[in-house]
Amino acid sequence: MRCRKLRMTVTNSFNRTSKERDAVVSAGPMLAADGTPLKKSLARALRVQKMRALLLIAPLLVFVLISFIAPIVDMLFRSVENQIVSDILPETVMALETWDGSGDQPPAEMAFEALYLDLFFATEKKLHTRLGSRLNYEITGAASLFRKTGRRIGRFGTDVLTSQIVAQSPELANVAAWQELMGDTETRSALPLTARTWDRWTEYLIQEGDDVATTPLEDIHFAALYFDLRDGVFATNARLPALDITNYETVRFRDEFASADDGWLDVEFWRTVQTYSPRYTPGYFLNAVDLKKDYDGIQPRPESQQIYVTLFGRTLSMSLVITLACLLLGYPVSWLLANLPARTANLLLILVLLPFWTSLLVRTSAWKVMLQQQGVVNDTLVWLGFVDDASRLIMMNNQTGTIIAMTHILLPFMILPLYSVMKTIPPSYVRAAKSLGATNWTAFWRVYFPQSVPGIGAGSILVFILAIGYYITPEIVGGTSGIFISNRIAYHISSSLNWGLAAALGTILLVAVLVLYWVYDRVVGIDNVKLGG
Amino acid sequence: MNFTKTLMATLAVVMPAGLATAQGQLANDMVLVSWGGAYQESQHRAYVEPYIEMNSSVTATWDESSNEAVAKLRAMNEAGNVTWDVVDVVAADAIRLCDEGLALEINHDEFLAPAPDGTPASKDFGNLIVSDCFIPQIVYSTTFGYRTDLVGDTPPSDVCAIFDLAAYPGKRSLEKRPLNNMEWALYCDGVAKDEIYDVLATAEGQKRALAKLDTIKDDVIWWSAGADTPQLLADGEVVMGSTYNGRLFSVIEEQNQPVEILWDMQVFDLDGWIIPAGLSAEREARARDFLYFATDTQRLADQAKYISYGPARASSAPLVGNHADLGIEMAPHMPTDPNNSANTLLYNYEFWADYRDDIDATFQAWLAK
Numbered sequence: 001m002r003c004r005k006l007r008m009t010v011t012n013s014f015n016r017t018s019k020e021r022d023a024v025v026s027a028g029p030m031l032a033a034d035g036t037p038l039k040k041s042l043a044r045a046l047r048v049q050k051m052r053a054l055l056l057i058a059p060l061l062v063f064v065l066i067s068f069i070a071p072i073v074d075m076l077f078r079s080v081e082n083q084i085v086s087d088i089l090p091e092t093v094m095a096l097e098t099w100d101g102s103g104d105q106p107p108a109e110m111a112f113e114a115l116y117l118d119l120f121f122a123t124e125k126k127l128h129t130r131l132g133s134r135l136n137y138e139i140t141g142a143a144s145l146f147r148k149t150g151r152r153i154g155r156f157g158t159d160v161l162t163s164q165i166v167a168q169s170p171e172l173a174n175v176a177a178w179q180e181l182m183g184d185t186e187t188r189s190a191l192p193l194t195a196r197t198w199d200r201w202t203e204y205l206i207q208e209g210d211d212v213a214t215t216p217l218e219d220i221h222f223a224a225l226y227f228d229l230r231d232g233v234f235a236t237n238a239r240l241p242a243l244d245i246t247n248y249e250t251v252r253f254r255d256e257f258a259s260a261d262d263g264w265l266d267v268e269f270w271r272t273v274q275t276y277s278p279r280y281t282p283g284y285f286l287n288a289v290d291l292k293k294d295y296d297g298i299q300p301r302p303e304s305q306q307i308y309v310t311l312f313g314r315t316l317s318m319s320l321v322i323t324l325a326c327l328l329l330g331y332p333v334s335w336l337l338a339n340l341p342a343r344t345a346n347l348l349l350i351l352v353l354l355p356f357w358t359s360l361l362v363r364t365s366a367w368k369v370m371l372q373q374q375g376v377v378n379d380t381l382v383w384l385g386f387v388d389d390a391s392r393l394i395m396m397n398n399q400t401g402t403i404i405a406m407t408h409i410l411l412p413f414m415i416l417p418l419y420s421v422m423k424t425i426p427p428s429y430v431r432a433a434k435s436l437g438a439t440n441w442t443a444f445w446r447v448y449f450p451q452s453v454p455g456i457g458a459g460s461i462l463v464f465i466l467a468i469g470y471y472i473t474p475e476i477v478g479g480t481s482g483i484f485i486s487n488r489i490a491y492h493i494s495s496s497l498n499w500g501l502a503a504a505l506g507t508i509l510l511v512a513v514l515v516l517y518w519v520y521d522r523v524v525g526i527d528n529v530k531l532g533g
Numbered sequence: 534m535n536f537t538k539t540l541m542a543t544l545a546v547v548m549p550a551g552l553a554t555a556q557g558q559l560a561n562d563m564v565l566v567s568w569g570g571a572y573q574e575s576q577h578r579a580y581v582e583p584y585i586e587m588n589s590s591v592t593a594t595w596d597e598s599s600n601e602a603v604a605k606l607r608a609m610n611e612a613g614n615v616t617w618d619v620v621d622v623v624a625a626d627a628i629r630l631c632d633e634g635l636a637l638e639i640n641h642d643e644f645l646a647p648a649p650d651g652t653p654a655s656k657d658f659g660n661l662i663v664s665d666c667f668i669p670q671i672v673y674s675t676t677f678g679y680r681t682d683l684v685g686d687t688p689p690s691d692v693c694a695i696f697d698l699a700a701y702p703g704k705r706s707l708e709k710r711p712l713n714n715m716e717w718a719l720y721c722d723g724v725a726k727d728e729i730y731d732v733l734a735t736a737e738g739q740k741r742a743l744a745k746l747d748t749i750k751d752d753v754i755w756w757s758a759g760a761d762t763p764q765l766l767a768d769g770e771v772v773m774g775s776t777y778n779g780r781l782f783s784v785i786e787e788q789n790q791p792v793e794i795l796w797d798m799q800v801f802d803l804d805g806w807i808i809p810a811g812l813s814a815e816r817e818a819r820a821r822d823f824l825y826f827a828t829d830t831q832r833l834a835d836q837a838k839y840i841s842y843g844p845a846r847a848s849s850a851p852l853v854g855n856h857a858d859l860g861i862e863m864a865p866h867m868p869t870d871p872n873n874s875a876n877t878l879l880y881n882y883e884f885w886a887d888y889r890d891d892i893d894a895t896f897q898a899w900l901a902k
Contacts, residue, residue, distance in 0.1 A: 129632035140891040144883050147632060304740070307898040373704075374769050397754055480709075480755055480900040488897070494604040496890060497629065 076510075079288075079503035082281040085273065088131045089118040091196070093277040101271040101295050106264070112253035113227055115264075116156065117193075120220050121200055123150040137498050138283070139272045145263040152260040157251050158219035161226045164248050169241035175213055178221065181239070190228075190238040197224040223251075271295040284504035308505065311485045316512070318399060318484070319467035325407040326414040326463045327456065334418035334455070339427070349419075356412040364476045367405040371396040371477065397479030405477045410466055414459040421455030421530050454530035461520065461529065465513055485509060559822055560815040561590050566620040569597035570760075571783060575839035576621070578857070580827040587826075591819070602626060606635045606809055615809045618820045624803040627667035628882055636666035636807040637817070644668070644821060646829040648848035657830070657846045661803055663882050668828055669805040669845035671836065674868035674877070675713050676799035678766055678781040679773035681791045692798035693721035695773060696749055706762045706774030709755035711896035712885060713775065713800045716878060718745035720798060730884045739892060743899050755900070766792050778868050782841035786859060786866075796873040802880045803845065843869035 032041040054061075086093045091114035099107045122128035132146030171177045178198065181187050188195040197220055205212050229245050257264040275295055276283060283293050290306040292299055300306070333352070337345050355363060370376045373392045381387040395401055425448065433443040471486035478484070485505060492502035520526065565581065567573040573595060581593050598605055602622050609615045622630065630636035641662055645654035655662060661669040679689055684701055695705050695717065707714050719729050719738065722745045732738035746753075754771060756762055762776035763784045778799065784790045806828070808820045826832065833844035834852035841863060844850060853864050864870055868877075 126634045126638075130634060133629070133632055136887065137890055141887045143632065143886045147886075301894075305894040305898050307894070307901050310901055372768065372770050475757060483901070494601045496893065497603060497607065497633075498890070 075499075075503050076507050077503070078500050079284045079507050080280045080282070081500065082276060082283070083279050084131055084134050085277050086279055088122050088127050089115070089273070089277075091115075091193075092118050092273065096270070096274045096277065099270070099274065101267065101274055104267055106254075106267050106270050109252070109254055110231075111270070112257055112264075113223070115257065116153070116158070116253050117197055117220055117224060119146075119149065119153050120218070121204060122146075123153050124204060133497070135272060135276070137287075137501070138276060139269055141263055142269065142272075145261050145269070149257065149260045149264070156219075156253070156256045158223050160249055160251055162219050162222040164245075165222050165225065165243060168243050171241060172222075172225075173217070175215070175217060178217065179212065184239055187238045187240070190234045190236075191225065191232060191240075192228065193232075194221065194224040194228045197221060284500040285508070287501055288504040288508055308485070308488070311483070311488060312508070312512070315468055315484045315486070315509075318403065318482075319464050322403055322406050322410060322467045323414075323460050323464045325403065326411050327460060329407065330411055330414035330418055330459065331452075331456075334415050334422050337415070337419045338422035338425070352412055352415050355408070360409065360472060363409055364405055364473045367401070367408070367477055368396065371401055371404065396477045397482070399478070399482040401477035401479065402474045402482035402484075405473050406467060406470060409473060410463045413462045413466060417458040417462065417530070418452065418455040421458070422452055425451045453524075454528055457520075457524055457529040461517070464516075468509065468513060558815055559819040560618075560813070561592065561819070563591060563593045563618045563816075563819055563823060564596055564616055565593055566596045566598050566602055566617050568599045568621065569595075571840055572779065572842075573597065575836050575842075576827075578839055579836035580832040583832075584823055584826050603629050603633075603635075606630060607633060609809075610635050610811060613811075615811050617809055618812065618816055619806050619808055619824060621670070621804065621806055624663050624667055624669070624805065625880070625882055625885060627805065627807050628664045628886055630807055631664045631666035632886075635810055637810050637812075638665040639668070639808070641668070644824065646825055648830050648846065650848070652848065654828075657848050659847060661845050663803065666807050667803075667805050668807070668824060669803050670828060670833065671804050671842035671845055672801055672869055673804060673842045674778045674799040674801050675708070675775055676778055676781070676868070677773050677775050677795040678762065678784065678792045679795055680766060680769060680771075681793050683769065683772045688793060689773070689795055690797060692717055692795065694795070696721050696745065698749060698752060701772055703772035704752050704754055704765075704770060705749065706754045706756050706765050706771045706776075708775060709757045709900070711892045712880075712889075714746060715739070715742040715892065715896070716800065717798060718742040720878075721745060726878065729878075730881050733892070734884070734888065739895055743895070746899075766790065778866075779840050779842050782866050786856075786861065794873075796868070797876050798878055799868055799873070800878045800880055801868065804842075805845065837863050837867070841866040841868075843867045 029037040029039070032038045034041070092111060095111040095114040096107060099111065101107075119128060122131060128146045128150040129143070132143040135142035135146075166173045182195060182198045201218070201221070202212050205215055226245060226248070229243060254265075263269060271294065275293060281293075286293050286298060287301070288308050290301050290309050292301045333348075337348055337352070339345075340348065368375075372378070373394065375395075377395065378387065378392045382389050382392065387393060395404065429447050429451070430443050433447040434440075438446065468484075469486055471484060471490050474483045475487055475490075478487075486509075489502045489505050489509075492498045492505070517526075565576075567576055577595070585591055585593060596617065599621050602620050603626050606615070606617070606620065609617070620636075627636065631638065641655040641658065642653045645658075645668065647653050648657045658669050661672070663669075677689075677692065677695065679694075679701075681688065683703060687700070689697075689701060694701055695707075715733055716729050719732055719742050720726060722741060724732050733742065754761075754765060754774075756765070756774070756776070759777050759780055762771070762774035763780045765771045765774055766784060767788065767790050773795070778794065781792065781794050784792050785794070806824055808817065808824070812820065828846075830846055830848045831852065833846050834849040834854075836842070837844055837849075837853045838855070838857040844853065850869070853867065855862055865872065868874065
């Protein structure tokens with residue numbers, strides 16, 4: 001704070017002088033050698049200099065943007081992305097727009113008809129199971145619902161519609177007739193669903209590299225045509241061969257779906273589809289803070305599934321404990337390093353760096369050997385008689401294990417900045433304080449310690465931020481009570497494949513770190529952090 | 534595109550495996566993904582080495598990423614650069630990969646060699662083909678090992694010994710996920726074997742399973758890597774613990790630790806190959822050529838010389854011989870041996886595909902409590 005005030009005074013005085021100078025030169029602009037006003041010329045020179053500097057760092061900037069920022073942004077974006085539902089089920093989403101899900105009945109036949117068309121394309125493109133996995137995060141059973149029905153959809157009784165239409169107007173069995181029909185704008189607007197289905201079909205065939213003209217027609221076209229003729233207001237405007245559908249034998253799609261899997265009649269499933277139909281969803285973020293978005297709005301998740309808030313809290317508090325432990329252990333060591341004669345100090349420094357250079361996994365596994373109940377520490381304690389053989393200490397697979405192992409692993413990140421800052425504190429200050437009558441404590445606390453604060457700041461930030469994102473060590477020695485939020489992120493990335501939730505958890509963690517950084521800046525001041533002399 | 538695929542498929546069926554190489558349509562580099570350790574070694578010695586001997590132009594590179602195969606394949610697929618040719622995964626992952634469109638759907642009779650007596654592959658593998666993308670390789674089981682010196686005079690013969698703290702005091706190790714643990718808990722809480730999944734599908738059933746696990750929660754060390762339980766057993770950290778039967782075989786027979794296997798209620802699971810979707814025609818052809826050889830009857834039986842996992846083909850079982858290095862007979866160590874498989878459970882793929890997200894959330898919240 002003091003520093004900031006000082007800076008402000010400086011700026012003020014600078015402003016004053018520039019005002020005074022303006023007052024002096026207001027008689028006429030001061031000119032550079034080439035006749036342009038000096039101010040302009042100076043600005044240009046500065047701009048050129050800035051451009052040159054920018055060009056120098058450009059390769060690095062581009063590299064960081066492409067290989068670091070872009071993937072992170074892309075990953076974080078997944079936390080709200082939800083296009084998959086409306087992309088794969090466009091007709092169904094449209095049909096559900098007006099559905100009131102507050103009753104206990106699944107939507108009307110129309111939604112099942114739309115679902116049939118959507119699911120046909122989804123199955124052809126093999127996307128139905130992917131949608132099933134997505135919806136399974138929200139409602140249990142969706143995965144097999146889509147997988148099973150995908151196998152059945154080709155065997156729905158839809159050929160009834162096809163054969164009746166073809167019986168009335170045989171030319172509709174030809175692809176060419178359809179192509180002509182669907183090329184006519186008036187017919188298209190008269191038969192909107194048929195036109196949309198045809199467009200999806202041609203788009204799909206082009207994607208597959210197949211020829212529309214030679215690929216046989218599917219039942220979906222006839223089904224869509226039938227729906228349009230039945231419901232369409234302007235269907236009579238279509239340049240269609242005369243079709244009279246009044247006496248048609250129909251297909252009950254609801255029953256067809258229900259016979260494939262009765263999960264389709266579950267109103268809860270349809271509510272979920274409706275809730276998760278928008279292209280962007282807060283669902284993952286809500287899930288990441290133990291909430292749930294369903295038909296009735298945002299609600300807490302069932303108590304038996306609440307875990308993330310606890311884990312966030314635990315991650316923060318344990319990281320804090322680890323940071324403090326590192327500080328307590330690292331401070332005296334750094335002091336020793338900074339004040340011993342160079343030869344001894346270098347030897348000690350090697351001892352600090354040696355574990356730093358050892359693989360993380362090796363060090364963590366070594367802690368396992370040390371801390372387990374039949375481990376080195378317990379064996380020694382039992383041998384010395386401090387601990388009874390029957391009641392060996394439990395030092396790992398809990399928080400203690402995580403704290404011990406992580407403190408050890410992160411210690412160099414505290415010692416190194418502390419050491420480099422302490423190295424620059426002249427010993428004469430403490431000596432001067434003592435010669436003026438200060439006790440050892442006062443000399444340390446009033447003179448030495450304040451000068452080492454920048455190192456404490458740097459070391460603590462480093463250790464804390466590293467600790468917050470750790471997951472290998474907690475996974476190995478943390479058991480169940482010593483795991484961090486990163487363990488869940490890793491699980492969702494590599495195991496459950498719920499990348500949206502992982503991204504949401506990661507975003508929250510990132511924001512939490514940024515907020516803490518901002519708070520630190522406000523309280524201590526970030527210019528008061530030094531990594532070295 | 535489709536035409537080429539059909540053509541390739543027909544070609545591969547018509548031509549014997551070795552002959553196809555001469556056509557020059559097969560890629561020469563192959564990246565195989567597996568689990569590392571003794572298992573990958575068994576694959577290498579049983580069929581990768583012989584295959585390379587037969588096809589000297591081929592180089593095979595191992596990538597030990599099966600653990601994260603699903604996530605990595607998804608990332609590769611999104612990046613449009615799939616660098617793997619054949620991937621070894623557990624059946625549940627194969628189903629996921631197939632669901633996500635990341636693995637190639639295959640016709641097993643076209644892709645794989647028939648049994649020596651002419652039985653088509655789909656019959657030979659039988660109901661182990663749990664997904665259209667999955668080529669089964671081995672049957673393994675997750676079961677318990679116990680320290681013979683720590684269980685007193687009455688070694689456990691019933692899986693419910695894990696819940697019996699009075700008779701078998703001490704720590705146990707269980708896997709840090711709901712799969713298998715929930716089934717064992719319900720079974721030992723008195724649920725009939727064929728009703729386990731019906732019960733587990735309900736919220737009350739899940740609560741019941743967790744309540745049973747609660748009775749031993751303080752005495753459980755939760756593992757996440759297959760090597761954990763063998764190490765915990767060898768160090769005497771736990772009295773008993775669950776792990777894969779091949780790991781226990783190696784603790785017992787290769788490292789001579791005082792450990793025995795408790796086969797009761799072992800959970801059968803499958804491991805096998807998938808071919809990633811979106812490979813170039815040459816690479817796909819090479820992958821198929823390799824898998825045609827690597828999953829034939831003799832090769833699968835050969836693999837059992839190096840590791841105690843049961844070959845997935847019915848026709849391979851009679852060909853299982855002795856361990857290549859130890860010289861002991863392998864058949865009695867197979868999870869599928871009649872003496873070991875009196876009471877077993879088969880991993881329910883469909884149930885877990887549906888309930889995994891939900892039950893895992895409950896289970897992890899329960900663990901963290």
